[in-house]
Amino acid sequence: MRLCLLPSPLATPAVACRLASALGDRGHQAVVAEGGGINTTQVLAGFVTAAQGADVVVPHSNAGRFAPAVADTVGAKLVCLDSLLPGGDPDPEWTGFLRSQELHDGLLAPWSTWWPRENVQAVIGEHWDLLVTDEPRVPLRLLLEQPPTPQDWLTGHSGYVAFGHGYTEQASLAEANGWEVRRLDGEHLHLLTAPDEVAETVLEVVERLS
Secondary structure, eight states: OEEEEEOOTTSOGGGGHHHHHHHHHTTOEEEEOOOOOSSHHHHHHHHHHHHTTOSEEEEBGGGGGTHHHHHHHHTOEEEEESOOOSOSOOOHHHHHHHHHTBOTTSBBOOGGGSSOHHHHHHHHTTOHHHHHTTOOOOBHHHHHSOOOOOTTGGGSOOEEEEETTTTHHHHHHHHHTTOEEEEESSOTTHHHHOHHHHHHHHHHHHHHHO
16 A cells, blocks of 8 residues: 655654654555645645555645645545644634744744744654754745635545644544544654554554545
């Protein structure tokens, strides 16, 4: 089976590499999309290119907004990892926080600097250097624009794996629409800190979708 992992546009693709290796250890081919882009059109195009030939598209975090369109375009199943889902109006408080992260060049500060280092360290464990090496910076509009989504994407039979409680609303929405949902005890970058557990869970969900 071929899986395409879609890291958040705010994160370096390296955050998904340990999960890709764990899936490879279990006899599957996993590729990590490089992503990149300053608008939703560019990011979506890059994800679609990376996902060609994939059986399963596996987005994390902000990449979840693009993933239904990617999966639909390449004809793959969808299993989201602790990710946003398309739709909904931006939360004014969150938008205000994002605006506070804009620097003089018009781009947001690196994601790892948005909170005190000790808070981020608690999420990523010993992998700080991996997180911050080549960490991308994006314009605010990328996070506020809504990428296109296929009609009735939410009612399709897909999967969602939540880590902890950060994306409770998204997991509940997926569950309410008949998705295969699993909840793991972990932080937002659990795919980086516990790749074997996440790999086993993703494969379990894919088997259920089959």
